[in-house]
Amino acid sequence: MWDPEKYLEFAAYRQRPAVDLLSRMGWNPARRVVDLGCGAGDVTPLLTRRWPGARLEALDSSPEMVRAAVAAGIPARVGDVREWKPPSETDVVFCNAVLHWVPGHLELVRDWLRALGSGAVLGMQVPGNFDAPAHRTLYQLATEPEWVEVLGGVPRGLECVAEPVEYARGLTEPGVRVDAWESTYAHQLYGADPVLDWLCGTALRPVRALLDERRWRCFLDELAPRLREVYPREADGSTWFPFRRIFVVAWRE
Template identity: 55%
Template sequence: MWNPDVYLAFADHRGRPYYDLLSRVNIDKPRRVVDLGCGPGNLTATLTQRWPSAAIEAWDSSPEMVDAARQRGVDAHVGDVREWTPKSDTDVVVTNATLQWIPDHVELLVRWAGQLPQRAWIAMQVPGNFDAPSHRAVRELARREKWSEPLRDFPFREGQVEDPEGYAALLSDAGCTVDAWETTYIHPLSGQNPVLDWITGTALTPVKSRLDEEQWQDFRRELIPLLDESYPARADGTTFFPFRRIFVVAQVGSPSRAASAR
């Protein structure tokens, strides 16, 4: 179960990539903007400020997240993004920190590029930190004998996202004009166990679903020294948390695609 309150504990840090992503979407008056994987809707709600005349809709697979989004006035729906199909007036599709959960998401991107109207935009951001010390620590702990039974065959995500060049090639071949890049944010975090608190709201959520409450608290306690080793607190109490993210902004119907269609 996704917890909106836990996720929003780092709302400012998590929100920055969203704004950086949308800054590259160059459209003034889209008819419809869709946020796929809207989470608690705090970022989706800002889309009405950017595009006040657009119809804004949002989707998420978590009923808890959708409920939180609706409380913010977002037209949010519970659904699987893999089953979503764009309406004919959809001019912008935003998916922020969502597609990394879907192993075959490259197929989704190509499908959307073929379904969206000409000149529509696809804006995507996914974490590129699956080999970061935080994720390696979780995998290392889960492989210990104590956790081998409850976390047996757990589908840890390793390398299920492309690099920027891979996404650029994929969507260029699908007839899009593509802007792809990566950024490593250095988040200054505070608190006693800030990295643990951060990943509790995201990467550890599926792990928690496999454990009872006592096991979950034990797992968190055993993870702390592993994280402290990789992310030591500075003298001022701040902990630097590097986070690599991959961005793709694609416009459907590049000149080359239009020419080939003729």
């Protein structure tokens, strides 16, 4: 289960990559715009403002997120991106911070591109932070004797996220032009355990699903001091949290 309120605690930081992705997707008119993995709908208004006359489709696999999006006025529905096919007249596909949960997504994106018409554009962004100290610390704890039996199978995401050049090479073909790059954001966070709070909205979600309330609190109590050690607090009370992201924009020429 996703917690929209927890996820949106860092909305300003999470929206910036979406804005950066959107800035590279161009301004061509669109008939149909699709927001795949729309979450709580906080980014979707950026698409409707960019393409105000287009028909909007928004979907997410989380009923909790979809309810939050609908409450915010987004016509979202529950759906699985692995089963989605581009409807006719789809000119824009926007997929922000979702495909790192989908193994084999490079082939999936390639199929989407082949189904799109001339002039269509697809933009995707995925975290490339799975080898960062925060994730290494989390996965190390999950494999220790106390936790490995129940958490040994927690998905890491590292195996299914490619490097920018791998996406560019894998998606470029006749009639498709690709721009792929990476950015590392230096987030200045505040609070007693801001990195832990960040992870609770994303990477720790699969862990939470496997633990009851008591063990979940025990896991957080063990993880928090380890994260404070690798992400020390500055003199002004803030914590610097570098976060790498990978972007791809592909155009059908």
